[in-house]
Structures are given as C-alpha cells and as structure tokens.
Amino acid sequence: MLKNLNRFQEALCKREQAGTLRTLKPKAEGIDFYSNDYLGLAKNKELQDLLVKKINENPQLLSGSTGSRLISGNSRVAAFTEKCIAEKHQFSSALLFPSGYNANLALFSTLPDRHDTIIVDEQIHRSVHDACKMSNARKLKFRHNDIEDLENILKRQEKHCYIAIESLYSMEGDLAPIREIAGLAKQYEADLIVDEAHAFGVFGNGLVDQYHLQDQVTANVITYGKALGAHGAAILCNDSIKSYLVNFASPFIYTTSAQDFQWMSIKTGYDFLEEHQEFPAQLHENIKIFRSQGLESPSSENSPVQAIIIPDNKKLKSLQERLSEEGFLTYAIYSPTVKEGTERLRICLHSFNTEEEIVKLTEIIKGFI
Numbered sequence: 001m002l003k004n005l006n007r008f009q010e011a012l013c014k015r016e017q018a019g020t021l022r023t024l025k026p027k028a029e030g031i032d033f034y035s036n037d038y039l040g041l042a043k044n045k046e047l048q049d050l051l052v053k054k055i056n057e058n059p060q061l062l063s064g065s066t067g068s069r070l071i072s073g074n075s076r077v078a079a080f081t082e083k084c085i086a087e088k089h090q091f092s093s094a095l096l097f098p099s100g101y102n103a104n105l106a107l108f109s110t111l112p113d114r115h116d117t118i119i120v121d122e123q124i125h126r127s128v129h130d131a132c133k134m135s136n137a138r139k140l141k142f143r144h145n146d147i148e149d150l151e152n153i154l155k156r157q158e159k160h161c162y163i164a165i166e167s168l169y170s171m172e173g174d175l176a177p178i179r180e181i182a183g184l185a186k187q188y189e190a191d192l193i194v195d196e197a198h199a200f201g202v203f204g205n206g207l208v209d210q211y212h213l214q215d216q217v218t219a220n221v222i223t224y225g226k227a228l229g230a231h232g233a234a235i236l237c238n239d240s241i242k243s244y245l246v247n248f249a250s251p252f253i254y255t256t257s258a259q260d261f262q263w264m265s266i267k268t269g270y271d272f273l274e275e276h277q278e279f280p281a282q283l284h285e286n287i288k289i290f291r292s293q294g295l296e297s298p299s300s301e302n303s304p305v306q307a308i309i310i311p312d313n314k315k316l317k318s319l320q321e322r323l324s325e326e327g328f329l330t331y332a333i334y335s336p337t338v339k340e341g342t343e344r345l346r347i348c349l350h351s352f353n354t355e356e357e358i359v360k361l362t363e364i365i366k367g368f369i
C-alpha cells in the first residue's frame with residue numbers, strides 16, 4: 001500500500017509541477033462558450049416544466065430501478081423509449097445505457113473478439129480506447145479522418161475488421177468523411193461503428209440519419225448529455241446485435257438500470273426538440289456569425305465546436321485568463337494532451353449565445369494572435 005501511495009503522490013506532484021493537475025471546482029459563472037449544451041436545453045424552462053409535470057403525475061419515475069434490466073430493473077418506460085428511438089432513427093432496435101461512456105464500453109468490449117481487429121480514428125473518444133482494453137481484439141489506429149491511411153490498413157488485414165469513428169470530433173470540431181468511410185467498410189466487408197455524441201441534435205438525428213447510412217452502419221451511438229441537455233445514450237443496431245449485447249455485454253448486464261426518469265427525460269427531449277427546431281437553426285446562425293469574424297480554425301465551418309490553435313501553452317493560458325476576466329468561459333487544451341504546436345482554445349457555440357458576445361469573444365482572441 002505504502003509503495004503505491006508513493007507512486008500516486010509522485011504522479012500527482014508531476015502534474016502539479018507541470019501545471020496540469022486536475023481538481024474539482026464549483027461550476028463557474030460566466031458566458032458559456034465551453035459546455036456541450038449546444039441548444040440550451042439543459043436550462044430550458046419550458047422543458048423543465050414539462051419534466052416536472054410528468055414527475056408530479058407519476059412520482060414513481062424518480063424511484064430506483066431495483067436491479068439489472070435482466071432481473072428486476074426493466075420497465076415499460078425503458079422498452080417504450082427504446083422503441084420510439086429506434087423508429088426515429090430508422091434502425092430496427094435501440095438499447096439504452098446510462099451514459100455514452102457505458103454504451104461504448106459495452107459495444108467495443110463485446111462485439112469484436114480475438115479473431116477481429118478494431119481500427120480506430122486516432123482522435124476517437126477515450127471510452128472506445130478503454131473498451132478496446134477490455135476486448136481480446138487487436139487495436140490499430142488510422143490517421144485522423146485520413147481515408148487513404150484507413151484503406152492502406154484495411155488492405156493489409158486478414159482478420160475481420162471493425163472501424164470506429166465519430167461523425168463530429170469534439171477536440172478538432174471537424175466532421176468525418178463518413179460516406180467515404182462507409183464505402184470502404186462495404187468494400188472491405190468491415191463493420192462500421194459511428195459515435196454521434198456531438199452531432200446528434202446539432203445535425204438532426206445525426207449524420208448517419210441525414211446521409212441515410214443506416215444499412216451501412218453496424219451500430220450508431222447516440223448520447224443525450226450534450227445537445228439534448230439530458231443524460232444517457234442509445235446504441236442503434238439490428239435485432240441480433242441488440243440481443244447479443246443483452247446476452248454478453250458486461251457493462252449492460254452487471255449493473256443496476258437507471259431510474260425511469262432518465263429514460264422519460266430522453267423521450268421528452270426528443271419530442272421537445274422536434275417541436276423546437278428554432279434552437280438548432282439559431283445555433284447554426286451563431287456558428288455563421290463566429291466563422292464570419294475571420295479567425296483561422298481547423299474545424300468544419302458548420303461545427304458547434306471551433307478550435308483556435310494558439311501554439312504555446314503560456315500564451316494560451318494567458319488568453320484563457322484574459323477571456324475569463326471578461327466573463328467568457330472557454331476550454332484550453334494544452335500539450336502534451338495535444339501535440340506540441342497544436343495547443344488550442346476550444347470554443348463551443350450555443351443557440352443562446354448572442355451576436356454581441358460572439359463578436360467580443362473573437363475580438364479578444366484576435367488581440368492575442
């Protein structure tokens with residue numbers, strides 16, 4: 001124990017000296033350019049009132065589920081929500097999870113086995129890497145969004161391959177060439193898995209839906225903690241894969257199901273969003289305003305995440321501090337989290353940011369470049 005304690009302390013000391021020690025701080029007050037609440041639904045009063053009304057009508061929604069969904073924890077609310085989600089996304093099945101992290105853990109630790117290879121985009125979310133560690137499959141990486149590199153890797157594989165991508169990457173703020181990758185998956189008979197954590201709600205029901213790729217995607221991961229302002233996730237797939245996950249996915253089986261409130265708030269969120277398309281429309285207006293300010297960014301022009309490269313940790317830190325003094329909440333990503341020379345300020349745009357706020361934010365940034 002003492003030996004490990006020393007190791008823990010050393011690791012923490014190193015982080016402290018490097019200025020990268022993480023601590024839990026109270027939620028900051030300020031103008032939000034850093035949260036994933038792209039459409040402002042997490043603080044939408046009308047949606048909150050709807051949820052409160054449903055709880056008042058059925059307080060049981062707030063109670064614990066009492067067990068795994070395979071024992072006492074299943075419910076009509078969970079099954080109904082899954083049915084509605086599958087229909088909305090035009091997949092034959094949906095399986096709910098308490099978070100996107102859990103969904104990815106279940107998917108990648110269960111579907112691929114030792115006879116398979118998982119080929120991941122180098123920028124794929126940490127949950128996929130963690131899941132790969134739980135799987136007996138071999139993991140390979142391809143260069144970010146580089147379809148030539150992906151094809152070169154696919155060509156050399158003798159084992160069956162799974163390809164893991166996101167449709168919108170949250171650090172770079174760029175879109176995947178999803179149709180081209182789907183084409184490669186078909187050509188090389190690989191299974192394509194697309195995580196739409198950041199695209200769902202911003203681009204309708206996600207890019208798989210917008211490009212009608214349901215038949216070319218083995219599993220589509222949708223998360224509800226970002227644009228929907230709720231919490232949880234669904235894996236969209238066919239009936240056999242759902243059944244396989246229900247039978248073999250440890251992160252699904254060996255855990256108490258979430259409360260019905262979580263599933264109900266997801267279903268309510270879908271309905272609310274369908275009736276309030278003004279929120280994504282306003283978000284895209286704000287993205288246009290930001291892009292028209294002339295800042296250089298590697299992000300896609302219609303992405304709610306806009307990365308501004310400030311290639312120097314010190315300069316980046318003082319920019320973020322200056323922004324914070326002016327009341328702007330942003331997120332800075334330092335090296336070695338990203339490669340040296342690509343340190344960046346990550347700006348999340350929202351439907352509720354005003355033009356004045358966006359212009360002022362960009363003016364301050366311009367003063368630092």
Ligand SMILES: Cc1ncc(COP(=O)(O)O)c(C=O)c1O
Nearest residue numbers: 099100101125170195197223225
């Ligand atoms: C691409 C991606 N996938 C999965 C997750 C995990 O989702 P959740 O926050 O619901 O656990 C995230 C969240 O950061 C994400 O960005």
